[in-house]
């Protein structure tokens with residue numbers, strides 16, 4: 001069976017997109033290959049798409065001709081649209097009886113303000129649906145060859161945001177360190193020095209394996225493997241930039257073995 005007919009056959013089970021409805025969807029970490037079938041179907045059926053900066057432009061190639069595109073992210077120094085303006089736009093488009101797709105990077109309910117948008121839609125009486133996406137933490141770990149869980153190494157994994165590190169409403173990094181479980185930090189690169197210092201003060205060793213995965217799953221993906229003590233300096237020296245995830249914990253040490261074994265299998 002061709003790829004097209006396989007997709008067409010599977011897409012028959014996707015929900016119907018009604019005019020006047022808003023779907024909040026996750027486009028995954030960047031690579032179009034991570035899109036779910038429901039999200040592909042929604043992109044092709046939408047009358048209006050409101051998308052974020054982390055949504056790769058190639059994903060929008062699946063939209064139908066004449067679709068209304070609204071960029072709602074921050075890119076190249078442009079200021080991001082205010083959250084209230086974005087929700088107002090979604091509601092206004094729905095009231096004009098458009099099929100409105102709100103497309104976000106990763107998963108809409110993971111550090112994506114999807115919850116706030118869903119609440120605003122519900123309070124305004126706009127019907128909505130959530131289409132999950134692969135959140136960047138799990139896409140990035142898999143793409144970089146780091147297992148999110150590994151028997152014998154971890155029984156939990158922590159997803160944290162680093163955007164407020166060092167500020168009043170910051171997380172209790174020492175409490176996270178005390179769990180002994182791996183931590184994946186979203187939006188943490190700018191505060192990497194503060195985060196590593198807080199984790200070290202919380203009792204993690206200098207030598208704890210740590211990695212940064214930048215632009216995961218895209219052709220620009222870069223991975224830095226280091227230790228908690230050294231990673232902030234190395235990331236800066238090597239020009240690591242957003243979007244990036246920081247991974248701290250023993251799961252990082254699995255990468256060397258897995259990548260080497262994979263290389264040997266491929267070359268056999």
Ligand SMILES: C[S@@+](CC[C@H](N)C(=O)[O-])C[C@H]1O[C@@H](n2cnc3c(N)ncnc32)[C@H](O)[C@@H]1O
Pocket residue numbers: 029030054104105106107108109110111112134135136137140185186187188213214215216217218242243244245
């Ligand atoms: C506002 S959050 C959005 C998270 C998204 N909803 C998700 O589920 O992945 C943006 C952060 O996600 C992470 N991120 C998103 N895409 C990424 C990618 N392709 N590679 C590395 N990090 C990524 C970065 O930490 C970035 O600063």
